Amino acid sequence: MLTTEKMPDPLSPSAPLNYDIRQLSSTTSSLIIEISRLSQDIGSGYYFQQALHSAKPLFKDPSDAIKEVEYQKAVFSNLKSQYMHLSHRTIFLTKLLAFPPAFATQDDVLRLDANVQHAAERKKTAKAALDDATKDVEELLRGVHAAYEGLTTQMHTLLSSSRALAVLQREVDGCTSRDVEADADADADGMTRDSAHVERALREEEARVVAMRAAVDAARAEIAAVDATRADMRAKLAALVPQRAAAERAAAAAVRDAQMQDKSIEELSSWYKSCTGVLMTLLGLVSVQHTSTTCMALQFVVADAPVQTATLQISVGTDIVDAAFLDLDVPLASTIRECRHYCGSRRLDDLMPRLIRHAVERARRHVAKMRELTALQKAWTCEHDGTGSVVHGVAQSGTPWRIVVSPDYPAGPTGGLTLAVCGDMDVAPVHTTMSAMRIRTLSQLVPALITGALTV
The missing domain is CATH 3.30.457 (Copper Amine Oxidase; Chain A, domain 1)
Structure with missing residues (x-):
């Protein structure tokens, strides 16, 4: 049965930071030989043939034969898993031998994971704020619709009152003309009617006319009140329209900000995950002190100069990613203060390594120039x-x-x-x-x- 020596994982927090290159080379060579033999055995069906050969004496008992076949399948699955594990470990060790510089500290990689979690929490907070803004806009829309429905109901009531008032006015006019004609007939036939009865009838008609006119005045007052209410509702509706537009613009802005923040967080997280110890060593990075969605503070070493600290300002737009080094220590401030590099790429994980390499190259030129000037000052x-x-x-x-x-x-x-x-x-x-x-x-x-x- 295949046996593999258990080696410490170089990416685990408890693993040592430095490895002997000769030991890694020897281990890698033995792993490659073992993987080649294992792949040949698997490809030729060696393990299946052994399983069938061992199962032949058991074919008399079908249940035992089935158990033996299942066991051989489990053995083959285990061998396949070991083969895949050794393949991945060989690829990692091959890449590791290609870059022999020392690893960066594992604490830096752990801090990157913590910063990614912090960025994810900020993303959840932004989404919650967006949901609250959406609920406020929906509540405002419901209030506007309710006000509009109330205004429509009052308009219908006003129209009904206007129709009733018109009918009442026509009745008043008709009654007045009929009363005048009746009075004229009564005067013409006064000799046949009692004068007291006529006067009483006239007083009753006058009282009825006064009551009808009072009803007309009350209806007109009600119409005026409805008109005032309608004007007030129109004013309130006009005031709500800008508020609704402002709320919609705020919601759209919140959506854009959330999308932009999501894009920034995703690209930063992608770069953090790819920034392993080997990559940090190649770029000359010492540590990443602090990260956020727009800034990160980096420490890197240029030639024999002291450790330099720089703030990398990142701007993620809709068309291109822009980044610039700010607040560099002397003497690198004058040469890399406005170091901008676009690289023709819109993704931050493609831009970051090139940008840092470009800045380090400019810094190396500066260090060489300062050494040259120091030598010149001694001679001239x-x-x-x-x-x-x-x-x-x-x-x-x-x-x-x-x-x-x-x-x-x-x-x-x-x-x-x-x-x-x-x-x-x-x-x-x-x-x-x-x-x-x-x-x-x-x-x-x-x-x-x-x-x-x-x-x-």
């Missing part, structure tokens, strides 16, 4: 501004000169060097002479200016 009399951006001195003839050094030094046609001032002479021909003499470094240009070897 020249000064610089502390960051190496401007170097100035005086030639032996007494002519002052000043050189402006580009952050891309020593890149460019003249190494990124510009002779800003050289006494009273025109510096344009001097640049032509520099190109012709192939002067590209400070170690070539400064002695030529001091000794007077560089002339027009």
Whole structure:
């Protein structure tokens, strides 16, 4: 039966941080040989043949034969699992041997997992806030619809009252004309009727007319009240429309913010998961002190310079991912303060390694330039501004000169060097002479200016 030696998992928190390269190489070679033999056995059906051979004497008892076959299947499944485990372990060890630098501390990787959990909790909080905003908007819409229904009901009531008032007005007008005609007939036939009866009838009719006019006035007052209520409801509805629009805009903004935060969290989480100890060593990272959805504080080492701390500001937009290093320590501040690199990619996990490599490369150039200036100061009399951006001195003839050094030094046609001032002479021909003499470094240009070897 195949036996494998139990080795500590290099990615577990309890595993040692450093491994002997020779021991890893020997272990990897033995694992590769064992995996090759195991794959040949599995491919040729060796274990199935052994299972069938051992099961033949048991075929007389079907139940025992079935148990034996099931046992052989379990054995084969176990061997297959061991084969897959050894394959994955071999791939990991092969990659590990390709990058022999020491691992970063495991605590950094654990802190990355904790930060990913924190980002997930913030995502849940944002979703809860979005749900609350959605509920508020729905409640506001229900209030607006209820107000509209009440206004519609009052409008129908007003129309019914108007129709009743019109009918009542027509009845009043008809009754008045009939009373006048009756009075005229009564006057014409006064000799045949009793005058007292006529006067009593007139008083009754006048009282009825007064009552009807009072009813008309009350109806008109009711109509005026309904009109006032309708105007008030229209004013309230007009005030609710901007509130509804504002609530809809706020909800849309909350949705966009939540989607943007989700995108930022997903891309950051993807980069955190891929940032293993080997990748951190390759990039020169020492640790990730703090992370959030938009910022992370990184520590990295450039050449022999002290450990530098930088804040990486990340902006995740709809079209492109932008990132910039901020707040770098001296002397790297002047060269990498605005280090922006797009890489033609929209994903943060593709941008981050290239961005850090680009910043480290610029920092290495700066360290080399500062070492070169330190060596020049020991051999010649020249000064610089502390960051190496401007170097100035005086030639032996007494002519002052000043050189402006580009952050891309020593890149460019003249190494990124510009002779800003050289006494009273025109510096344009001097640049032509520099190109012709192939002067590209400070170690070539400064002695030529001091000794007077560089002339027009």
